[in-house]
Amino acid sequence: MTEQLIMLGLILVKLLLVFGVILSMAAYLVLAERKILARMQLRYGPNRAGPGGMMQPMADLIKLLTKEDFVPAQADKWLFLLAPGLSALTALLTFAVIPFGPPLQIFGQTVPLVICDLNIGLLYFLGLSSLAVYGMALGGWASNSKYSLLGAIRGLSQLISYELAMGLSVVPVVMMARSFSLTEIVLAQQQIPFALLNPPAFLIFLISIVAESKRIPFDLPESENELVGGFHTEYSGMRFGLFFVGEYINMVILGSMLTVLFLGGWSGPWLPGVVWFIIKVLAICFFFIWVRGSMPRLRYDQLMNFGWKVLLPLALLNVLITGAVLLWIG
Amino acid sequence: MPLLRDIKGSFQPFWVTLRNMFRKPVTVQYPEQRPELPERYRARLILTRDPDGAERCVACYLCSAACPVDCISLQAAEAEDGRRYAAWFRLNFARCIFCGLCTEACPTLAIQVTADFELAGRDPLKLVYEKEDLLVDHCGRQPDYNFYRQTGIGVTAPRGGNPGESPPVDVKDLLP
Amino acid sequence: MPTLTIDNQQVTVHDGATVFEAAEQLGIVIPHFCYHKALGAVGACRMCAVTVHAGIFKGLQMACLLKVEEGMVVTTGDPRSVEFRARVAEWQMLNHPHDCPVCDEGGECQLQEMTIAGGHGRRRYRGEKRTYNNQQLGPFIAQEMNRCIQCYRCVRTYRDYCGGRDFGVMGSRNRVFFGRFQAGPLESDFSGNIVDVCPTGVLTDKTYRFKSRHWDLQEAASVCPHCSLGCATLPGGRYRELQRVRSGINEQVNGCFICDRGRFGSSYVNHPDRPRQARLAEQPVTVVDALQQLAGQARELIETHGPEAVLLLGSSRATLETNWLLQRWAAELGCRPPLLAAHTPRHQAARVAAFDLADRLASLAEVRQADLLVLFAVDPLAEAPLLAVALRQAVRNGGRVLVYDPRPVELPCEFEHQSLTVLQIRNLLAEETVESTLLRELLDRAARPVLIGGGDLLGAGGLRHLQRLATKASSALRPCLVHPVLGGPNSFGSALLSPPEPGEDDLLTRLESGRVKMLVCLETDPLLEAPDGERFADTLTRLDELVVFDYLPTPLSVHATLFIPSTAPVEAAGSFINNEGRLQLFGRVIEPGLPIAVTGGGDHPPREFFTVTPGSDPQPAWQLLQQLLGGRADLQAVRQRMQVALPCLAGFAELQPGGPGLRAAAAVAPGRFEESLPEQPLGSLQLLVTPARYGSDLFSRYADKLAPRFSAAGIILNPQDAAERGLNAGERVILDTDAGSYRLPLTCHAGLAAGCALVENSAAFPHLVPGGELGFCQVSAEVAHD
Ligand code: SF4
Ligand code: SF4
């Protein structure tokens, strides 16, 4: 009985911890992104709120919370209100299966540093990332605005195209780890991370997650210059905030997935596993920001061509080759 | 070779941005640091006076016609002595883009720019300047032009009394 | 029909055309100052130089003077003519002052345009500039002579075209001066036209002084509402204030000019007392509520008291669409069809014009081309000013003008005046006198005769006689046309909408029957606009409800139990039919609302913001009626329906404001023809009520800009009649009429037919309204009492 209670307590603690860490990480990612981009453009970025602008996320939060929550007259009200929540929620849920450290020994118990170690964690991730698109699609549709609708349609087709490549690029990982459980996958990379073992899969996955996170150069669903704000044109206040935060959470989650699947998860010398994990995720986030600072947005047809005519065949080919090599090694 | 060029083109920006990250930003830290403005900087507009101290503006409506954002409105009126002046003159700085076209259109050099750019405020109505807010008591950047001394109409001098004018003709004179 | 080549384009023109006109046909504008369409060419400015390459006269020629010959080759862009025009512009500018910023012409100045077009941008001449002293030319025209370029357009307009005599050219060599011999107000009733023609800022509109620039004005093609001629105008407004009126161009009507009443009489739109708020029993209400109240009450009254209980009254001031919708509303309510004019005799005269005269109406253009014009009881300067200018053109073209009128008529041209009383004129028309035979002979010999009849004095009966005379004087070779002068801007339209054979339908009879419980006056005030205002005022007490729609501060609008503000003609699109049956559209110039000059009190506009314009409640009357009728307010749709319902309006929906208009007249066989002339009581005088030149029509009465020209009240007698009664000019006398007695100062005028007493209806004396039944009066010395 007490054991179960302790288990429950531990899970709750983990939940709260992870929740807090991810949310504040997302918040500060926004700040980091603005500052890094600013420096890349020879600016300072936000530096007025708190020392060095450290309180900027708080300021933003207050601003977003106090802004008018505006629903367009012709919008589908319920869907309109629901969509941002959906988008943030699916992003958060994904984290449940991600192992962020080696199992700990507390009170004589082995506590896995993952909220829920599903044995089909990978499928869960793929499933949820497909659901994530609903937030955007519903939001864009419910706004009843041409820009929002166009943004949503772009987002949908973009996600469908890149999810295929993403899914196919994980197949070699599964084949190499011989498991769908993410923990197992991490354990399989104790010696050499899969990124080195199978660089094509790593690259395809990397590109796909950039597309999945709707960031430059794949930010067509939002593309301010042509669609005003894309699917969230009509959103304001905290509802816009949810979309916004959802995106950055997504960035963390996708970074974590990349770490788990290809960079060996928490494994690394000298430092504790959790620290290694965070370092790797942050590095990937920096990479995301760096890409944003350096690349222009793709044209829509280029995006589609690239997805269907380059990435997908490459991913398929990679699956075949990996399979062949694995068979050959025995 | 285009492929090589493309690959190079895809990676070079990463290097450029990375390098820039370690350079010193060019941002001027206003308000602690004051910007150094060029001599002919265009900001808040004023209505100046002529060297005699009278209002220069003759309410000709040219500035309001020239203004691309239509932020000047005014009404002309006639004073006792025949001087044409602006009964009211309203400039909406909330709309002004400080392009300076009004000053270029002004035939009397009345409306001029100054370098005072610190106009921001929380109440847009405070940015709507009336004539009394715009009128200053100096000549601005153009110290020595007096429109009424160049025209044939008798406001500052009797008719025909300005430089370059001959006295009024006698219309009943039939001498050759 | 010679053909010539201008700038490599071939064009065939009519014989006698000039190169300038030929170029105009091709759409090539040759720079010019002194040429004007209505005034012709004088070759004074030398601006229109072109190069002739093939033709009798080769080289530089003035396009406005050069007649086209077959096979001519002309270029306008040849370096020689371009250079020449640049030099002309430069010498025009030698003496021109440096004052465009304070000049009202700036922005619509031909000199500015031509200087730029001529390529002259820098002054080379270092000599002194000539200056002039200006003249005060009265309340309408401001002069700034320094700007003159000696194009002579003003004199040609003022003297030659309009027949004014007190403005001309003086001086010699480079001192010529355009003005009066002595300062003083210009006397002509067409003085404003010199503002339009002066290509520079010498002559500008004083009432519009410094108000706006042309580019800031909202303008729309419009029609003058001040008399029945319907001249084309171009009113301009800014900041919700109607600031000026320019002459529009309608070759069929006014040509290029208008009269001063039309030009300076527009400030009624911004009258300070103009009612802008709907009122129900003195309490302000919204227009929506007011309309609801009106509809509800009208229905209720009709249900309880029958169809007679509600009387709708249209107007000759209201647009055609408004009057028609009023008829529709009456049909929907189930009350008797509305009366479309308060002034019954005028309405009946208009009906004769609309139905009996339909096939022989003459336009003003035809008047200008006529060779014999016979005026019966018309005083053009008072009743239809531009007709006088048209007559002058006829005379300048060799025409002859005969005037039969009791009044001392003045015209800006040569004419022969026979002072006959109204009864005598009617007898003359009925061909019962010797004079009639002479007249017939004259008419038979004329090539293009036009009979002009004044509806006010002749009445419906007189106009019918006129119609009969015209029919007889017409031959298979040429018609004898008639130009009737009517009461209001849309008298013809109101008449056209009314059934041709009305029953005994008179406003007063209906009101005095006592069955009317509610009177709805649509843009009309019978107190001022109908004869027997006193009788009308008496009937008002018997009404339960008096509903008034208007845009003028008329006395009736004060009495109204329910008042609904409507828009003035320049504030909404609409249409009028003028005296010769020409349907003309006008557009919206400004939006209704209190002018900024008022809301700001002369200073800057208020520093508060509202979502509605102050004083913008007035709505077009047709729109108000459409709301009463239900359905979408779409003027175009109304016009569509009208042209289906009334075949004589075919083409209404396609018409645009600003064109020549459309002849709309329903020809109906002449109806009954009997008329009994009243017997003149012994010792009495025929009472003539004539409109004053300014301030008689309600529009000009409420136009403060015209106030300086309003005439004082007075009575005019023939010296003989005065002597018989022992009256002296200058004394106050008592005028006894059926409608009451008045004390007025007496003037004697030998030009007035004996046996007549003449009073002017004006702001100073609004009691007697022109155009009533022929009436008689007694004039006696004032008995000293007090
Ligand atoms: S600076 Fe430009 S925008 Fe501002 S008032 Fe002048 S013309 Fe208008
Ligand atoms: S252009 Fe100059 S003179 Fe003319 S209205 Fe403007 S400020 Fe006044």
Ligand code: SF4
């Ligand atoms: S006053 Fe005007 S119209 Fe008359 S001559 Fe001079 S410029 Fe011409």
Ligand code: SF4
């Ligand atoms: S003649 Fe009559 S219609 Fe023409 S401008 Fe004068 S008042 Fe108006």
Ligand code: FES
């Ligand atoms: S327009 Fe021909 S000379 Fe003036």
